[in-house]
Amino acid sequence: MLSEKRHTMLGRMALGTLAAGAALALSACAPIADILGGGSVEVPEVPEVDVDLETDAATEEAAPAGPEDTDVFQLAVGDCFIVDDLNTAFMSESVSEVPILDCSEEHDAEIFYTYDLPAGDYPGADAIGTDAGETCSGQAFTDFVGIEYTMSDIYIDAFTPTEDGWNRLDDREVVCYLDTQGELITGTLEGANR
Numbered sequence: 001m002l003s004e005k006r007h008t009m010l011g012r013m014a015l016g017t018l019a020a021g022a023a024l025a026l027s028a029c030a031p032i033a034d035i036l037g038g039g040s041v042e043v044p045e046v047p048e049v050d051v052d053l054e055t056d057a058a059t060e061e062a063a064p065a066g067p068e069d070t071d072v073f074q075l076a077v078g079d080c081f082i083v084d085d086l087n088t089a090f091m092s093e094s095v096s097e098v099p100i101l102d103c104s105e106e107h108d109a110e111i112f113y114t115y116d117l118p119a120g121d122y123p124g125a126d127a128i129g130t131d132a133g134e135t136c137s138g139q140a141f142t143d144f145v146g147i148e149y150t151m152s153d154i155y156i157d158a159f160t161p162t163e164d165g166w167n168r169l170d171d172r173e174v175v176c177y178l179d180t181q182g183e184l185i186t187g188t189l190e191g192a193n194r
Contacts, residue, residue, distance in 0.1 A: 070098055070099075075114070075159070076111065078111065079098075079100045080107040081101055081109050081110075082099070082106075082107055082108055082109065082184075083108050083109050083179055085099040086098060104187065106184040108180045108181070108182055108183060109157075109179050110177060110188060110189050112141070112176055112189070113136060113140035113144065113175075114176065115173070116172040116173050117161070117173075117174060125163070128160045131174070132174045135174065136174075137156050144178075144189070144191075145190070145194070154178050154189060154194060155178070155179040155180070155181055156176060156178060157176075157177055158175060158176045161174075
């Protein structure tokens with residue numbers, strides 16, 4: 001049985017949707033103020049800045065690459081990402097691409113285990129979620145992190161096949177990932193023992 005700290009994908013989608021709704025609500029305030037006679041806003045002039053292209057090019061090379069969209073069917077153990085970026089991807093009905101980072105860059109999630117569900121009729125989202133929860137928090141977690149899930153401060157979650165993907169694409173893969181709940185880390189959590 002999972003501890004209470006496991007979060008479902010649905011919960012993550014709802015949080016992402018709520019954040020986007022708040023942002024849209026805030027952005028809608030400006031046009032309403034104009035309609036109600038809020039007046040115009042003067043924009044100050046921006047001073048000119050001399051740019052040294054050679055220095056800027058060197059800085060660009062040293063800067064982190066940032067996330068790169070990866071097909072959800074190409075995810076692999078060791079891929080890292082930021083959960084908030086994932087929540088943004090969940091704004092659509094289903095996820096087809098995930099913004100992946102090099103694990104040497106700051107991230108708060110890492111894929112640690114994948115497996116395939118058995119062939120057959122689609123078992124339903126609840127059955128798949130239960131199977132993923134048990135598998136991702138079980139021996140796979142212990143083997144990767146170094147301690148049992150119930151003793152860890154790291155959360156888990158999973159990408160699971162949708163009914164459409166199951167039927168049309170023969171998608172049976174479950175992708176388990178670790179989630180540090182916003183604590184940005186660099187490197188892998190393999191053997192972290194936490």
